Amino acid sequence: MNNTTEDKLKEIAIEEYDNLVEQVSPKRPLVKDCIWAFVVGGLICLLAQIIQNYLVLRGLTTVDAGSATAVIMIFLAALATGLGIYDELGKRAGAGSIVPITGFANAIVASAMEFKREGYIFGVGARIFSVAGPTLVFGFAVSMLIGLIKFFIAS
């Protein structure tokens, strides 16, 4: 009996506190963040499109040019990460620089750089996907799922 009353009081206190936190906490500058994300994300995609168009122009098929573009974009993001540019961009652009494939490259290279000091096996090898891992796992899972759906619908 005593316990439940105490629990209730604690619950009320926490609720009151949550309200206070809600009042005081700053709101994220959503509009500004969205504009940054849209512009930076858009520019990254524009750059990729220019590369892809150029490759098509030079004789690659659209599919091959797409793969080659992905490789080039990953290289550029890895380079920018190594030079310490990409994290500065990410601080402002948020999702705009995380969602494109360049963000994925950044997550992997940043982890590799961070854990190099623990050696190549227990550091780089073991921790390289510490941030990007979930993307891979769920990317694979969804790919398999879609593969299965296609298999059954096609047959």
Next chain:
Amino acid sequence: MGTNKKRGMQSIAFTNPPVITSWASIVGPKEGEGPWQKDFDWVLDDYLYGEDTWERAETKLLRETVKLAINKASLETKDVEVLLAGDLLNQTITSNYAARELQIPFLGVYGACSTMAESLLLSAMLVDGDFYARVIGAACSHHYTAERQFRFPVEQGVQSAPTSQWTATAAGAVIVEKLGIGSYITCATVGKVIDMGQANMADMGTAMAPAAVHTIKQHFADMDRPTDYYDLIVTGDLASYGRDIAEQLFIKEGIVPKPNYSDCGVLLYDESQKVNAGGSGCGCSAAMLCGPLLKMMADGQINKLLFVATGALMSPTTIFQGETIPGIAHAIAIEN
């Protein structure tokens, strides 16, 4: 069963108040660009401090700060009887390695960002309890070791929340002696772990503010002191939003801290330094105490200081498991 030092529920009064005879602080480049540059003993121009890993740099930072505090008192390491130190890293490795090199008998402490208060409080107890005559208390944090343990790789492009705080690269050390010249540690309040159900790792001020207010309220009740007794009450690292919440809670509890209340997390950096809500880490309150605050006490600008370092006792593991962030705060009264 009572003792002659215990006061009220959670406090103690030192019957032979220990003396702070020497102190030192070393801070990183960013902290040196803040408003207190000339009040710290040394500002590093490089986060690696001539070492090849962040962890070694942090160890050196703590070790050199302890040495500096000892040198400033014209003593040698062998003259100090015991070292109490802590940091933010798993297994408190920074302190362990620093103690390995210092060869002072060592007790490791952990109170997250409240560590400076904890090591100082225990140092004062050991001295007043007549176990030792000269003890050194210290705490340390490094921005990049904390980032990689608690958050993301340094080069990862992530957007930080406006409530997030910047872990300070800083260390502070204080020599507490039975006899000597300096400010006295007169009383202290050991805090309870308070958890108000906050679980946002990017908003630790909110998780710690209730603990800070609880400890301060208990301190005034236990010591039977008026709430305007102190020239300055300074919390550890609530930062700007945590401080705002603490001020609201103070009013609710009938304590009017203004204008004598501030927070080390708010004070350590300039607003232009892009640290979002402010500073955090053991080094934040440690360096503010062992730099500007004790200096102001020595100059007589402040005569009665209540130092309330705050800690978010957080582990990413348990947060991911759905736990909330427990907070703690210890109060120490330093008087001339």
